[in-house]
Amino acid sequence: QSVLTQSPSASGTPGQRVTISCSGSSSNIGSNYVYWYQQLPGTAPKLLIYWNNHRPSGVPDRFSGSKSGTSASLAISGLRSEDEADYYCAAWDDRLNAVVFGGGTKLTVL
Amino acid sequence: QVQLQESGPGLVKPSETLSLNCNVSGGSISSDYWTWIRQFPGKGLEWIGYISYTGNTNYNPSLKSRVTMSVDTSKRQFSLKVKSVTAADTALYFCARQYSNGWFNDWGQGTLVTVSS
Numbered sequence: 001q002s003v004l005t006q007s008p009s010a011s012g013t014p015g016q017r018v019t020i021s022c023s024g025s026s027s028n029i030g031s032n033y034v035y036w037y038q039q040l041p042g043t044a045p046k047l048l049i050y051w052n053n054h055r056p057s058g059v060p061d062r063f064s065g066s067k068s069g070t071s072a073s074l075a076i077s078g079l080r081s082e083d084e085a086d087y088y089c090a091a092w093d094d095r096l097n098a099v100v101f102g103g104g105t106k107l108t109v110l
Numbered sequence: 111q112v113q114l115q116e117s118g119p120g121l122v123k124p125s126e127t128l129s130l131n132c133n134v135s136g137g138s139i140s141s142d143y144w145t146w147i148r149q150f151p152g153k154g155l156e157w158i159g160y161i162s163y164t165g166n167t168n169y170n171p172s173l174k175s176r177v178t179m180s181v182d183t184s185k186r187q188f189s190l191k192v193k194s195v196t197a198a199d200t201a202l203y204f205c206a207r208q209y210s211n212g213w214f215n216d217w218g219q220g221t222l223v224t225v226s227s
Binding site for chain 1 (some may be wrong): 155158170172204209213214215218
């Protein structure tokens, strides 16, 4: 069982806006930054969002992150077929003294 | 961006030691933190720990008793050892550059390690 909770799957049609959620606790999301990763099939995860809502250079502004209390969300607007991937959230956990990940959400573009 | 490449045996026997190397190219190893992350067959990710270029380490407490990391800046390489492995250690092992806790900026392609007799 992952420390951070994500829905196993999400879906949307091209052009739609999709939101992926990540739920944690006061020891992780509630007190530390959240990061989001995209993993395309057969590849390593790629950083999408850092410090809750910042995008690295090269990441389209269709991707946005937010955090409220002990939960965080990744929103993808203008959904495209190439967005079909697994998405993971991550954060430091003060109680476990470790980086913890969500179980991942598989996004399907219908 | 640096490039990272994992190497090591793809098959390890139970109770033996898993050993992996990560070669860093296209940038300096003498900054930031160098980390190992593994992905289980069910796709879950687990942070194993990091080592700095000076040799300071921070291991996941759940693995601390079995994990050792080292760095060789002259070879631009850092390494992972996991002792007393079991089938539960079967995973895709990634090395990555860590800017801060949770921020993994550059990743290797991963290397599959299977623990089996």
